[in-house]
Amino acid sequence: MSFTVKDILRLEVAPALGCTEPVAVALAAAAAASLLDDADVRRVDAVEVWTDPNVYKNGLAVSIPGAPDLKGLDTAAALGAFGGDPGLRLQVLGSIPEAARKAALAAKGAKKVSVHLLRERQGLFIRARVQAGDRAAEAEIEGLHDNITALRLDGTDLARHALLAPRAADGKSGVAALEEWLMARSLDEIIALTDDLDDDDLAFLMEGVKRNELLAAHGLKHGSGLGIGKALDRMARQGLMERDMILSARILTSAAADARMAGVNLPAMSSAGSGNHGLTAILPIRAVADHVHISERQMLEAVALSHMITAYVKAHTGRLSAVCGCSVAAGAGAAAGVAYLLGGDARHVSGAIKNLVADLAGVICDGAKAACALKLNTAAGSAVQSALFALQGVDVADTDGIIGCSSEQTMRNVGELSTQGMIETDRTILNIMIEKQLTAERGD
Known part of the structure:
Protein backbone atom coordinates (compact mmCIF):
# COMPACT_ATOMS: atom_id res chain seq x y z
CA MET A 1 0.00 0.00 0.00
CA LEU A 158 -23.13 -1.96 16.94
CA ALA A 159 -21.07 -3.26 14.04
CA ARG A 160 -22.19 -0.55 11.63
CA HIS A 161 -22.30 3.04 12.76
CA ALA A 162 -21.16 6.32 11.22
CA LEU A 163 -18.96 7.11 14.24
CA LEU A 164 -16.94 3.90 13.97
CA ALA A 165 -13.50 4.32 12.41
CA PRO A 166 -13.09 2.76 8.95
CA ARG A 167 -10.64 -0.12 8.69
CA ALA A 168 -8.66 -1.67 5.87
CA ALA A 169 -9.27 -5.24 4.74
CA ASP A 170 -6.51 -6.45 7.07
CA GLY A 171 -8.21 -4.77 10.03
CA LYS A 172 -5.67 -1.97 10.40
CA SER A 173 -6.70 1.65 10.82
CA GLY A 174 -5.59 4.12 8.18
CA VAL A 175 -3.01 5.68 10.47
CA ALA A 176 -1.57 2.30 11.49
CA ALA A 177 -1.06 1.44 7.83
CA LEU A 178 0.44 4.87 7.20
CA GLU A 179 2.88 4.52 10.11
CA GLU A 180 4.04 1.15 8.80
CA TRP A 181 4.58 2.69 5.37
CA LEU A 182 6.37 5.75 6.77
CA MET A 183 8.84 3.68 8.79
CA ALA A 184 9.96 2.01 5.56
CA ARG A 185 10.70 5.33 3.83
CA SER A 186 14.03 7.13 3.62
CA LEU A 187 14.44 10.80 4.45
CA ASP A 188 15.04 11.56 0.75
CA GLU A 189 11.71 9.94 -0.13
CA ILE A 190 9.86 11.95 2.52
CA ILE A 191 11.41 15.23 1.37
CA ALA A 192 10.47 14.41 -2.24
CA LEU A 193 6.79 14.23 -1.25
CA THR A 194 6.75 18.03 -0.82
CA ASP A 195 6.92 18.32 -4.62
CA ASP A 196 3.44 16.78 -4.86
CA LEU A 197 1.58 19.41 -2.84
CA ASP A 198 -1.37 20.83 -4.77
CA ASP A 199 -3.39 24.00 -4.20
CA ASP A 200 -5.83 22.27 -1.85
CA ASP A 201 -2.93 20.94 0.25
CA LEU A 202 -1.35 24.38 0.42
CA ALA A 203 -4.66 25.97 1.46
CA PHE A 204 -5.06 23.35 4.21
CA LEU A 205 -1.51 23.93 5.45
CA MET A 206 -2.12 27.69 5.53
CA GLU A 207 -5.30 27.11 7.53
CA GLY A 208 -3.14 25.33 10.11
CA VAL A 209 -0.66 28.20 10.22
CA LYS A 210 -3.46 30.72 10.75
CA ARG A 211 -5.22 28.66 13.43
CA ASN A 212 -2.04 28.34 15.44
CA GLU A 213 -1.16 32.00 14.95
CA LEU A 214 -4.55 32.92 16.46
CA LEU A 215 -3.67 30.95 19.60
CA ALA A 216 -0.30 32.70 19.76
CA ALA A 217 -1.94 36.11 19.37
CA HIS A 218 -4.33 35.32 22.22
CA GLY A 219 -1.47 34.20 24.46
CA LEU A 220 0.55 37.33 23.70
CA LYS A 221 -2.39 39.66 24.27
CA HIS A 222 -3.75 38.11 27.46
CA GLY A 223 -0.73 36.41 29.03
CA SER A 224 -2.74 33.19 29.29
CA GLY A 225 -1.51 30.26 31.37
CA LEU A 226 2.01 30.79 32.65
CA GLY A 227 2.48 33.68 30.25
CA ILE A 228 5.81 32.41 28.91
CA GLY A 229 5.32 33.90 25.46
CA LYS A 230 4.24 37.27 26.81
CA ALA A 231 7.17 37.34 29.25
CA LEU A 232 9.67 36.62 26.45
CA ASP A 233 8.05 39.30 24.28
CA ARG A 234 8.26 41.79 27.15
CA MET A 235 11.94 41.03 27.70
CA ALA A 236 12.61 41.60 24.01
CA ARG A 237 10.77 44.95 24.17
CA GLN A 238 12.84 45.93 27.19
CA GLY A 239 16.06 45.12 25.37
CA LEU A 240 16.91 42.27 27.73
CA MET A 241 16.91 39.75 24.86
CA GLU A 242 17.62 40.08 21.13
CA ARG A 243 14.57 39.33 18.95
CA ASP A 244 16.36 37.08 16.47
CA MET A 245 14.72 34.17 14.66
CA ILE A 246 15.36 31.81 17.58
CA LEU A 247 13.61 34.08 20.08
CA SER A 248 10.81 34.82 17.61
CA ALA A 249 10.16 31.08 17.31
CA ARG A 250 10.17 30.66 21.08
CA ILE A 251 7.78 33.58 21.61
CA LEU A 252 5.25 32.51 19.00
CA THR A 253 5.23 28.83 19.98
CA SER A 254 5.12 29.27 23.76
CA ALA A 255 2.43 31.98 23.56
CA ALA A 256 0.21 29.58 21.62
CA ALA A 257 0.87 26.84 24.18
CA ASP A 258 0.04 29.27 27.00
CA ALA A 259 -3.38 29.91 25.46
CA ARG A 260 -4.10 26.29 24.60
CA MET A 261 -3.11 24.87 28.00
CA ALA A 262 -5.27 27.52 29.68
CA GLY A 263 -8.37 26.12 27.95
CA VAL A 264 -8.89 28.99 25.52
CA ASN A 265 -11.78 28.20 23.17
CA LEU A 266 -9.69 28.27 20.00
CA PRO A 267 -8.73 25.08 18.11
CA ALA A 268 -5.13 24.28 17.29
CA MET A 269 -4.11 22.57 14.10
CA SER A 270 -2.72 19.33 15.49
CA SER A 271 0.03 17.09 14.16
CA ALA A 272 0.28 13.34 14.79
CA GLY A 273 -2.72 13.50 17.11
CA SER A 274 -1.55 16.34 19.35
CA GLY A 275 -2.36 20.03 19.37
CA ASN A 276 0.91 20.94 21.07
CA HIS A 277 2.77 18.87 18.49
CA GLY A 278 1.00 20.97 15.89
CA LEU A 279 2.10 24.21 17.54
CA THR A 280 5.72 23.04 17.62
CA ALA A 281 5.64 21.61 14.10
CA ILE A 282 4.23 24.80 12.54
CA LEU A 283 5.03 27.96 14.49
CA PRO A 284 8.86 27.93 14.58
CA ILE A 285 8.80 27.71 10.78
CA ARG A 286 6.27 30.53 10.60
CA ALA A 287 8.47 32.69 12.84
CA VAL A 288 11.64 32.03 10.84
CA ALA A 289 9.80 32.87 7.61
CA ASP A 290 9.48 36.48 8.81
CA HIS A 291 13.28 36.79 8.96
CA VAL A 292 14.13 35.54 5.45
CA HIS A 293 13.09 36.18 1.87
CA ILE A 294 11.03 33.18 0.84
CA SER A 295 7.71 32.56 -0.88
CA GLU A 296 4.55 31.40 0.84
CA ARG A 297 4.79 28.08 -0.98
CA GLN A 298 8.33 27.54 0.33
CA MET A 299 7.09 28.14 3.86
CA LEU A 300 4.18 25.74 3.41
CA GLU A 301 6.42 23.06 1.90
CA ALA A 302 8.58 23.35 5.03
CA VAL A 303 5.48 23.01 7.22
CA ALA A 304 4.41 19.91 5.27
CA LEU A 305 7.86 18.37 5.76
CA SER A 306 7.63 19.16 9.47
CA HIS A 307 4.30 17.34 9.75
CA MET A 308 5.69 14.33 7.90
CA ILE A 309 8.82 14.08 10.05
CA THR A 310 6.69 14.49 13.19
CA ALA A 311 4.50 11.60 12.01
CA TYR A 312 7.62 9.57 11.17
CA VAL A 313 9.03 9.94 14.69
CA LYS A 314 5.66 9.22 16.32
CA ALA A 315 5.38 6.04 14.26
CA HIS A 316 8.48 4.85 16.13
CA THR A 317 7.70 6.20 19.61
CA GLY A 318 3.94 5.58 19.79
CA ARG A 319 1.29 8.24 20.29
CA LEU A 320 1.94 8.63 24.02
CA SER A 321 5.07 7.81 26.01
CA ALA A 322 7.41 8.96 28.76
CA VAL A 323 9.32 11.06 26.22
CA CYS A 324 7.94 14.52 25.47
CA GLY A 325 6.75 14.22 21.88
CA CYS A 326 6.45 18.00 21.54
CA SER A 327 10.20 18.23 22.15
CA VAL A 328 11.49 15.17 20.29
CA ALA A 329 8.96 14.35 17.55
CA ALA A 330 7.52 17.78 16.67
CA GLY A 331 10.86 19.37 17.55
CA ALA A 332 12.57 17.12 15.00
CA GLY A 333 9.86 18.01 12.49
CA ALA A 334 10.36 21.73 13.06
CA ALA A 335 14.15 21.40 12.84
CA ALA A 336 13.80 19.57 9.52
CA GLY A 337 11.33 22.19 8.27
CA VAL A 338 13.55 25.13 9.23
CA ALA A 339 16.61 23.56 7.58
CA TYR A 340 14.56 22.98 4.42
CA LEU A 341 13.12 26.51 4.56
CA LEU A 342 16.62 28.02 4.73
CA GLY A 343 17.75 26.18 1.62
CA GLY A 344 19.20 23.05 3.16
CA ASP A 345 19.35 19.78 1.29
CA ALA A 346 18.73 16.27 2.67
CA ARG A 347 22.14 16.27 4.36
CA HIS A 348 21.32 19.45 6.26
CA VAL A 349 17.82 18.26 7.13
CA SER A 350 19.28 15.01 8.49
CA GLY A 351 21.85 16.93 10.51
CA ALA A 352 19.17 19.21 11.96
CA ILE A 353 17.14 16.20 13.11
CA LYS A 354 20.15 14.54 14.73
CA ASN A 355 21.20 17.79 16.43
CA LEU A 356 17.70 18.22 17.86
CA VAL A 357 17.57 14.64 19.16
CA ALA A 358 21.02 14.98 20.72
CA ASP A 359 19.77 18.10 22.53
CA LEU A 360 16.29 17.06 23.69
CA ALA A 361 15.98 13.26 23.70
CA GLY A 362 15.86 13.09 27.51
CA VAL A 363 12.94 15.50 28.02
CA ILE A 364 10.19 13.62 29.90
CA CYS A 365 6.44 13.92 29.48
CA ASP A 366 4.90 14.56 32.90
CA GLY A 367 1.39 15.23 31.68
CA ALA A 368 -0.38 18.08 29.95
CA LYS A 369 -0.40 21.31 31.95
CA ALA A 370 0.37 25.03 31.80
CA ALA A 371 4.11 24.34 32.12
CA CYS A 372 4.07 22.59 28.73
CA ALA A 373 4.61 26.11 27.36
CA LEU A 374 8.11 25.98 28.85
CA LYS A 375 8.89 22.78 26.96
CA LEU A 376 7.47 24.14 23.70
CA ASN A 377 9.58 27.26 24.21
CA THR A 378 12.66 25.06 24.54
CA ALA A 379 11.70 22.83 21.60
CA ALA A 380 11.05 25.79 19.27
CA GLY A 381 14.37 27.41 20.12
CA SER A 382 16.30 24.17 19.80
CA ALA A 383 14.60 23.36 16.48
CA VAL A 384 15.78 26.61 14.91
CA GLN A 385 19.22 26.37 16.51
CA SER A 386 19.64 22.74 15.39
CA ALA A 387 18.81 23.71 11.81
CA LEU A 388 21.20 26.66 11.85
CA PHE A 389 23.99 24.48 13.24
CA ALA A 390 23.40 21.87 10.53
CA LEU A 391 23.53 24.53 7.82
CA GLN A 392 26.91 25.61 9.25
CA GLY A 393 28.26 22.09 9.09
CA VAL A 394 27.74 21.28 12.77
CA ASP A 395 26.46 17.70 12.82
CA VAL A 396 26.47 15.44 15.90
CA ALA A 397 28.60 12.36 15.22
CA ASP A 398 27.03 8.89 15.13
CA THR A 399 29.43 7.84 17.90
CA ASP A 400 27.59 10.13 20.32
CA GLY A 401 24.91 8.68 22.60
CA ILE A 402 21.79 7.44 20.84
CA ILE A 403 22.57 9.24 17.58
CA GLY A 404 22.62 6.82 14.65
CA CYS A 405 24.54 6.80 11.39
CA SER A 406 21.51 8.42 9.72
CA SER A 407 18.48 10.43 10.76
CA GLU A 408 16.38 7.33 10.06
CA GLN A 409 18.43 5.22 12.49
CA THR A 410 18.41 8.05 15.02
CA MET A 411 14.62 8.12 14.99
CA ARG A 412 14.48 4.35 15.35
CA ASN A 413 16.75 4.70 18.40
CA VAL A 414 14.42 7.34 19.87
CA GLY A 415 11.55 4.92 19.34
CA GLU A 416 13.39 2.16 21.18
CA LEU A 417 14.18 4.54 24.03
CA SER A 418 10.51 5.55 24.28
CA THR A 419 8.83 2.16 23.93
CA GLN A 420 11.32 0.01 25.83
CA GLY A 421 13.80 2.06 27.81
CA MET A 422 11.44 4.38 29.67
CA ILE A 423 8.56 2.11 30.69
CA GLU A 424 9.49 2.27 34.39
CA THR A 425 10.13 5.99 34.11
CA ASP A 426 6.59 6.47 32.85
CA ARG A 427 5.17 4.48 35.78
CA THR A 428 7.22 6.52 38.26
CA ILE A 429 6.07 9.82 36.73
CA LEU A 430 2.43 8.76 37.01
CA ASN A 431 2.86 7.53 40.60
CA ILE A 432 4.36 10.88 41.61
CA MET A 433 1.50 12.78 39.98
CA ILE A 434 -1.21 10.61 41.54
CA GLU A 435 0.34 10.86 45.01
CA LYS A 436 0.55 14.62 44.64
CA GLN A 437 -3.13 14.73 43.69
CA LEU A 438 -4.14 12.52 46.64
CA THR A 439 -2.12 14.68 49.01
CA ALA A 440 -3.88 17.80 47.76
CA GLU A 441 -7.31 16.16 48.16
CA ARG A 442 -6.45 15.12 51.74
CA GLY A 443 -5.21 18.62 52.51
CA ASP A 444 -1.89 17.30 53.83
Missing part, protein backbone atom coordinates in the same frame (compact mmCIF):
# COMPACT_ATOMS: atom_id res chain seq x y z
CA SER A 2 1.32 3.44 -0.93
CA PHE A 3 0.50 6.88 0.46
CA THR A 4 0.66 10.41 -0.96
CA VAL A 5 1.40 13.65 0.84
CA LYS A 6 -2.35 14.38 0.70
CA ASP A 7 -3.03 11.10 2.53
CA ILE A 8 -0.48 11.96 5.21
CA LEU A 9 -1.98 15.40 5.82
CA ARG A 10 -5.50 13.97 5.90
CA LEU A 11 -4.60 11.29 8.42
CA GLU A 12 -2.14 13.17 10.63
CA VAL A 13 -3.25 16.82 10.66
CA ALA A 14 -6.59 18.08 11.98
CA PRO A 15 -8.07 20.87 14.11
CA ALA A 16 -8.26 19.99 17.82
CA LEU A 17 -9.89 22.04 20.55
CA GLY A 18 -8.18 21.66 23.91
CA CYS A 19 -5.64 19.11 25.10
CA THR A 20 -6.24 15.99 23.03
CA GLU A 21 -6.30 13.46 25.90
CA PRO A 22 -9.24 14.99 27.82
CA VAL A 23 -10.83 15.80 24.47
CA ALA A 24 -10.55 12.12 23.48
CA VAL A 25 -12.25 11.19 26.76
CA ALA A 26 -14.99 13.72 26.03
CA LEU A 27 -15.35 12.23 22.54
CA ALA A 28 -15.76 8.71 23.94
CA ALA A 29 -18.38 9.90 26.43
CA ALA A 30 -20.20 11.91 23.77
CA ALA A 31 -20.19 8.93 21.38
CA ALA A 32 -21.65 6.68 24.06
CA ALA A 33 -24.30 9.23 25.07
CA SER A 34 -25.30 9.74 21.42
CA LEU A 35 -26.57 6.15 21.36
CA LEU A 36 -29.21 6.98 23.98
CA ASP A 37 -32.43 8.90 23.50
CA ASP A 38 -32.38 12.58 24.46
CA ALA A 39 -34.69 11.84 27.39
CA ASP A 40 -32.26 9.23 28.68
CA VAL A 41 -29.30 11.63 28.47
CA ARG A 42 -31.17 14.18 30.57
CA ARG A 43 -31.51 11.63 33.40
CA VAL A 44 -28.03 10.10 33.31
CA ASP A 45 -27.25 8.20 36.50
CA ALA A 46 -23.54 7.59 35.93
CA VAL A 47 -20.69 8.32 33.53
CA GLU A 48 -17.72 5.98 33.91
CA VAL A 49 -14.41 6.16 32.08
CA TRP A 50 -11.44 3.77 31.93
CA THR A 51 -8.13 4.91 30.41
CA ASP A 52 -4.58 3.77 29.83
CA PRO A 53 -1.86 5.36 32.03
CA ASN A 54 -0.73 7.97 29.51
CA VAL A 55 -4.19 9.35 28.80
CA TYR A 56 -4.76 9.42 32.56
CA LYS A 57 -1.44 11.22 33.10
CA ASN A 58 -2.16 13.87 30.47
CA GLY A 59 -5.60 14.64 31.88
CA LEU A 60 -4.71 15.26 35.51
CA ALA A 61 -3.72 18.93 35.43
CA VAL A 62 -4.83 20.54 32.18
CA SER A 63 -7.70 23.03 31.77
CA ILE A 64 -10.77 21.93 29.80
CA PRO A 65 -12.40 23.97 26.99
CA GLY A 66 -15.95 24.81 28.02
CA ALA A 67 -14.88 24.90 31.67
CA PRO A 68 -11.41 26.54 31.66
CA ASP A 69 -11.58 27.10 35.41
CA LEU A 70 -11.82 23.33 35.93
CA LYS A 71 -9.45 20.45 35.23
CA GLY A 72 -9.58 16.68 34.99
CA LEU A 73 -10.83 13.84 32.87
CA ASP A 74 -14.04 13.69 34.92
CA THR A 75 -14.89 17.22 33.79
CA ALA A 76 -14.15 16.32 30.17
CA ALA A 77 -16.24 13.14 30.40
CA ALA A 78 -19.20 14.96 31.92
CA LEU A 79 -19.14 17.73 29.32
CA GLY A 80 -18.88 15.19 26.52
CA ALA A 81 -21.74 13.05 27.82
CA PHE A 82 -24.16 15.91 28.46
CA GLY A 83 -23.41 18.24 25.57
CA GLY A 84 -20.66 17.02 23.26
CA ASP A 85 -21.20 16.45 19.55
CA PRO A 86 -19.19 13.33 18.58
CA GLY A 87 -19.51 14.24 14.92
CA LEU A 88 -17.07 17.09 15.59
CA ARG A 89 -14.37 14.56 16.55
CA LEU A 90 -11.50 16.44 18.26
CA GLN A 91 -13.60 19.62 18.42
CA VAL A 92 -16.27 17.77 20.42
CA LEU A 93 -16.21 20.41 23.17
CA GLY A 94 -16.55 23.33 20.78
CA SER A 95 -20.27 23.99 21.12
CA ILE A 96 -21.47 22.92 24.58
CA PRO A 97 -24.83 24.61 25.35
CA GLU A 98 -24.89 26.39 28.68
CA ALA A 99 -27.68 24.17 30.00
CA ALA A 100 -25.64 21.09 29.14
CA ARG A 101 -22.57 22.59 30.79
CA LYS A 102 -24.50 23.19 34.00
CA ALA A 103 -25.96 19.68 33.93
CA ALA A 104 -22.48 18.20 33.38
CA LEU A 105 -20.92 20.08 36.26
CA ALA A 106 -23.89 19.22 38.49
CA ALA A 107 -23.42 15.53 37.69
CA LYS A 108 -19.75 15.80 38.49
CA GLY A 109 -20.54 17.55 41.77
CA ALA A 110 -23.01 14.79 42.63
CA LYS A 111 -20.23 12.17 42.15
CA LYS A 112 -21.97 10.64 39.14
CA VAL A 113 -18.78 10.78 37.08
CA SER A 114 -15.82 8.49 37.73
CA VAL A 115 -12.48 7.82 36.02
CA HIS A 116 -10.56 4.57 36.43
CA LEU A 117 -6.91 3.89 35.66
CA LEU A 118 -6.02 0.73 33.74
CA ARG A 119 -2.44 0.53 35.03
CA GLU A 120 -1.31 -2.37 32.87
CA ARG A 121 -2.92 -1.20 29.65
CA GLN A 122 -0.40 -0.30 26.92
CA GLY A 123 -1.18 2.05 24.09
CA LEU A 124 -3.87 4.70 23.88
CA PHE A 125 -7.18 3.30 25.16
CA ILE A 126 -10.39 4.86 26.46
CA ARG A 127 -13.70 3.22 27.33
CA ALA A 128 -16.68 5.37 28.34
CA ARG A 129 -19.96 4.06 29.75
CA VAL A 130 -23.08 6.18 30.17
CA GLN A 131 -25.84 4.71 32.37
CA ALA A 132 -29.40 6.10 32.33
CA GLY A 133 -31.89 3.99 34.26
CA ASP A 134 -31.85 0.52 32.71
CA ARG A 135 -30.16 1.79 29.53
CA ALA A 136 -26.38 1.67 29.12
CA ALA A 137 -24.20 2.80 26.22
CA GLU A 138 -20.47 2.34 25.72
CA ALA A 139 -17.81 3.63 23.36
CA GLU A 140 -14.16 2.67 23.00
CA ILE A 141 -11.28 4.63 21.48
CA GLU A 142 -8.05 2.85 20.70
CA GLY A 143 -4.69 3.71 19.16
CA LEU A 144 -5.57 7.24 18.07
CA HIS A 145 -7.38 10.03 19.89
CA ASP A 146 -10.44 9.98 17.62
CA ASN A 147 -10.34 6.34 16.54
CA ILE A 148 -13.68 4.98 17.80
CA THR A 149 -13.34 1.22 17.52
CA ALA A 150 -16.43 -0.05 19.38
CA LEU A 151 -19.94 1.10 20.24
CA ARG A 152 -22.39 -0.86 22.40
CA LEU A 153 -25.98 -0.24 23.42
CA ASP A 154 -27.41 -2.34 26.26
CA GLY A 155 -24.63 -4.87 25.77
CA THR A 156 -25.11 -5.26 22.02
CA ASP A 157 -22.22 -4.37 19.71
